[in-house]
Amino acid sequence: MAVCIAVIAKENYPLYIRSVPIQNELKFHYTVHTSLDVVEEKISAVGKAMADQRELYLGLLYPTEDYKVYGYVTNSKVKFVIVVDSSNTSLRDNEIRSMFRKLHNSFTDVMCNPFYNPGDTIQSKAFDSMVTAMMVQAS
Amino acid sequence: MESLTLTDVEQKYYSDLFVYCDTDNTKKVASNGKVLDLFRAAQLPSDVVLQITELCGATRLGHFGRSQFYIALKLIAVAQSGLPLRVESLNSVKDLPLPRFVVAKNEQEARHTAMYPDLENQGPYQGVIPRPPARGQVKKVSPDTTSPVVSPHHSPPTSPHAWRKHKRQASGGNVERPPVVVAGAVWTPFRESQSGPVVAGDGMWSAHSPPPVQESWVSLKDTYPPSSSKLPPMHLSPVQENSSIRTVASVATANEIQRQSSSGYDDPWKITDEQRQYYINQFKTIQPDLNGFIPGSAAKEFFTKSKLPILELSHIWELSDFDKDGALTLDEFCAAFHLVVARKNGYDLPEKLPESLMPKLIDLDDSAEVPDQAPDVGYSGSPVEVTPNKSPMPSLNQTWPDLNQGNEDTAIVHPVPIRMTPSKIHMQEMELKRTGSGKMASPYDKSLCCLGCRSNSGTSPEGLKVVAAPPPPPPRPNASHSRSSSLDMNRNFAAHPTGPQQSGVVACPPAIPPRPLPTQTSGPHSGHRSDEGLAAHSTTSPQQIPEQPNFADFSQFQAFAASDQPNDDGEKHPESLPAKGSIMAPPPKPVRRRLKSEDELQDEALPPKSNVIATVLATLPSIPRSVGKDKKAIQASIRRNKETNTVLARLNSELQQQLKDLLEERISLEVQLEQLRPFSHL
Numbered sequence: 007m008a009v010c011i012a013v014i015a016k017e018n019y020p021l022y023i024r025s026v027p028i029q030n031e032l033k034f035h036y037t038v039h040t041s042l043d044v045v046e047e048k049i050s051a052v053g054k055a056m057a058d059q060r061e062l063y064l065g066l067l068y069p070t071e072d073y074k075v076y077g078y079v080t081n082s083k084v085k086f087v088i089v090v091d092s093s094n095t096s097l098r099d100n101e102i103r104s105m106f107r108k109l110h111n112s113f114t115d116v117m118c119n120p121f122y123n124p125g126d127t128i129q130s131k132a133f134d135s136m137v138t139a140m141m142v143q144a145s
Numbered sequence: 146m147e148s149l150t151l152t153d154v155e156q157k158y159y160s161d162l163f164v165y166c167d168t169d170n171t172k173k174v175a176s177n178g179k180v181l182d183l184f185r186a187a188q189l190p191s192d193v194v195l196q197i198t199e200l201c202g203a204t205r206l207g208h209f210g211r212s213q214f215y216i217a218l219k220l221i222a223v224a225q226s227g228l229p230l231r232v233e234s235l236n237s238v239k240d241l242p243l244p245r246f247v248v249a250k251n252e253q254e255a256r257h258t259a260m261y262p263d264l265e266n267q268g269p270y271q272g273v274i275p276r277p278p279a280r281g282q283v284k285k286v287s288p289d290t291t292s293p294v295v296s297p298h299h300s301p302p303t304s305p306h307a308w309r310k311h312k313r314q315a316s317g318g319n320v321e322r323p324p325v326v327v328a329g330a331v332w333t334p335f336r337e338s339q340s341g342p343v344v345a346g347d348g349m350w351s352a353h354s355p356p357p358v359q360e361s362w363v364s365l366k367d368t369y370p371p372s373s374s375k376l377p378p379m380h381l382s383p384v385q386e387n388s389s390i391r392t393v394a395s396v397a398t399a400n401e402i403q404r405q406s407s408s409g410y411d412d413p414w415k416i417t418d419e420q421r422q423y424y425i426n427q428f429k430t431i432q433p434d435l436n437g438f439i440p441g442s443a444a445k446e447f448f449t450k451s452k453l454p455i456l457e458l459s460h461i462w463e464l465s466d467f468d469k470d471g472a473l474t475l476d477e478f479c480a481a482f483h484l485v486v487a488r489k490n491g492y493d494l495p496e497k498l499p500e501s502l503m504p505k506l507i508d509l510d511d512s513a514e515v516p517d518q519a520p521d522v523g524y525s526g527s528p529v530e531v532t533p534n535k536s537p538m539p540s541l542n543q544t545w546p547d548l549n550q551g552n553e554d555t556a557i558v559h560p561v562p563i564r565m566t567p568s569k570i571h572m573q574e575m576e577l578k579r580t581g582s583g584k585m586a587s588p589y590d591k592s593l594c595c596l597g598c599r600s601n602s603g604t605s606p607e608g609l610k611v612v613a614a615p616p617p618p619p620p621r622p623n624a625s626h627s628r629s630s631s632l633d634m635n636r637n638f639a640a641h642p643t644g645p646q647q648s649g650v651v652a653c654p655p656a657i658p659p660r661p662l663p664t665q666t667s668g669p670h671s672g673h674r675s676d677e678g679l680a681a682h683s684t685t686s687p688q689q690i691p692e693q694p695n696f697a698d699f700s701q702f703q704a705f706a707a708s709d710q711p712n713d714d715g716e717k718h719p720e721s722l723p724a725k726g727s728i729m730a731p732p733p734k735p736v737r738r739r740l741k742s743e744d745e746l747q748d749e750a751l752p753p754k755s756n757v758i759a760t761v762l763a764t765l766p767s768i769p770r771s772v773g774k775d776k777k778a779i780q781a782s783i784r785r786n787k788e789t790n791t792v793l794a795r796l797n798s799e800l801q802q803q804l805k806d807l808l809e810e811r812i813s814l815e816v817q818l819e820q821l822r823p824f825s826h827l
Contacts, residue, residue: 119463120444121459122459130460
């Protein structure tokens with residue numbers, strides 16, 4: 007159950023960002039932005055090995071005292087970032103992976119839409135509903 | 146002129162009718178043509194109509210003024226209620242029902258009709274009175290002449306069933322239809338579109354179909370609603386409904402109605418025949434092959450012409466591209482087109498694809514999700530195929546059990562064909578393969594490598610309920626080849642390395658088996674260090690070993706035996722082995738190293754023997770590969786292993802013997818040397 011989900015384009019601007027506690031949204035924006043550095047570092051760490059060998063799931067990017075940030079990069083350098091609450095310890099790695107997989111698939115569907123210009127913000131309702139399903143239900 | 150007293154309702158009704166007929170917008174005179182149409186729609190015999198016109202004074206005046214019109218209407222009501230036509234009856238008859246008019250409906254009107262139903266509160270009249278839209282409304286609507294798409298912005302109209310169904314109350318399905326009734330909207334387009342005498346008997350679409358092709362969406366729009374707008378704001382009493390419906394001359398409407406009468410509550414999103422035909426024609430202009438696809442870019446251009454906002458087009462695309470492949474099949478295209486048309490006419494887009502718009506899918510079976518539009522699912526005689534219920538959002542949240550079951554039922558081990566479009570199952574499979582190959586690589590136990598490999602491959606598909614490609618079927622060891630010539634082995638071996646590469650999505654075990662070899666060989670090697678250089682011995686013994694998939698070794702032995710050259714063992718070894726494939730490359734290295742050290746110690750005959758042994762042993766790890774598929778194979782391989790074991794044990798003992806002999810020889814030679822040398826160190 008994520009607290010914040012973001013999709014960032016290759017040029018490092020956000021295509022889609024959604025967080026659950028609507029107040030504090032800015033804080034999540036900031037967190038996601040700082041996590042981009044870690045993502046870049048992980049991508050470049052693979053070095054000369056080509057993208058096939060680099061796994062898409064980056065894993066835990068960095069933890070803070072409040073939450074943990076996970077990253078995932080596609081082959082076209084589109085990044086997905088999920089921020090989860092640290093208190094939610096029950097989330098396993100597999101679940102995070104499956105969340106990323108779902109994100110990736112929905113993103114692919116959005117891409118397949120000829121009316122979507124890559125680089126636009128994502129306004130697809132289907133994508134929205136999928137993301138909302140993954141987010142924590144705010145009490 | 147006779148004085149006329151009208152009730153309020155009547156007054157309103159008549160004024161609306163007057164405005165309706167007042168096509169010239171004179172506010173004074175109703176045009177004759179319209180009036181006559183109206184009167185004809187009143188379903189009265191023509192002489193009565195004539196009489197009425199005479200009575201009301203129009204014939205005198207030559208035109209229908211307002212008062213004449215009103216009188217005429219009243220007389221029509223009188224006539225319809227069966228009373229004799231008298232001037233006196235105008236005022237004397239109390240509680241006269243409003244005059245009723247029937248008009249040929251086309252399905253378009255039906256779709257747009259919204260007159261009656263909400264008006265139950267209109268008055269004591271049993272017939273549902275079409276709420277006469279306020280003048281103001283009409284005026285407001287009328288300036289908006291550009292697009293007929295002024296219809297109420299609510300859910301799509303129901304088809305003519307609304308005509309019948311509205312018993313007394315608003316039809317349940319069209320609840321959203323706000324009192325802002327279509328009537329006003331209808332009038333405007335009607336006024337605008339003088340196109341064609343859309344009189345009863347005119348099939349809606351047929352008259353206008355096919356509208357001027359492709360390009361101008363506006364023209365399409367123009368023709369589309371006007372045919373619907375034919376409906377004057379009339380109403381039908383429930384009593385007369387059926388009969389009046391049946392009197393409609395238009396065949397198509399009759400068909401439509403009958404279809405609906407049989408199917409009960411109708412799906413507002415259903416595509417009619419004419420529409421479908423039109424869509425198909427449009428499809429053909431883009432893609433002549435009806436079974437083919439329209440690529441996304443072409444569809445984008447086409448639908449952009451409709452001038453809908455991109456966001457809505459994007460949403461429409463999401464709804465209609467059912468298999469999410471970025472291209473539209475004929476069904477998907479029709480659905481998309483239909484949604485666009487509906488949107489242009491002001492109906493909101495549904496959140497999910499309505500059932501009647503879902504394309505037919507054969508092999509996928511999903512949990513049904515009832516679309517919010519049509520409460521009833523059972524349509525009979527619908528020309529549009531109603532598909533098995535599918536979730537409108539076909540992307541990954543679905544399971545496709547059929548796909549899985551189909552694969553699981555066939556217990557054949559084969560590479561599973563992978564869908565090219567992303568899908569949940571696809572992703573799962575990919576994940577599986579990624580993890581599966583990892584699993585299989587790890588436990589690589591010498592004794593259990595074969596079994597372990599198999600059990601892993603066995604459990605992973607079962608455990609995950611998804612058929613992952615099992616490890617590529619290993620080449621079957623042919624027991625018959627155990628003593629065969631090297632040619633067979635060569636060919637087998639040549640076939641072999643391609644085997645694992647072909648068979649799979651998984652780059653799995655072929656590279657892996659040799660890994661334990663060094664550990665394996667190191668063990669036996671310590672035992673077999675002595676090679677007594679009995680070349681003949683060495684050549685026979687490996688041949689006794691049941692043939693292992695790694696035939697390289699045998700051919701090497703053969704070559705070795707043929708050449709009978711212990712000399713260039715070192716060279717031959719690396720030469721021949723790499724020729725057999727990279728698989729053998731790792732294992733011989735440690736052997737070679739040991740060989741070099743041995744060379745210094747022992748005779749040249751020895752190393753070849755050790756080479757032989759090494760290569761023989763190198764064949765062992767290929768056993769796990771050979772154990773592919775089922776218990777029989779395992780047992781066969783177990784047997785083979787046992788045989789190999791016994792052969793190797795024998796070889797061991799023989800080599801031990803040779804070692805002893807050699808050592809004795811060496812001692813004797815050294816003694817001799819010593820005896821011969823005593824003078825050298827003097």
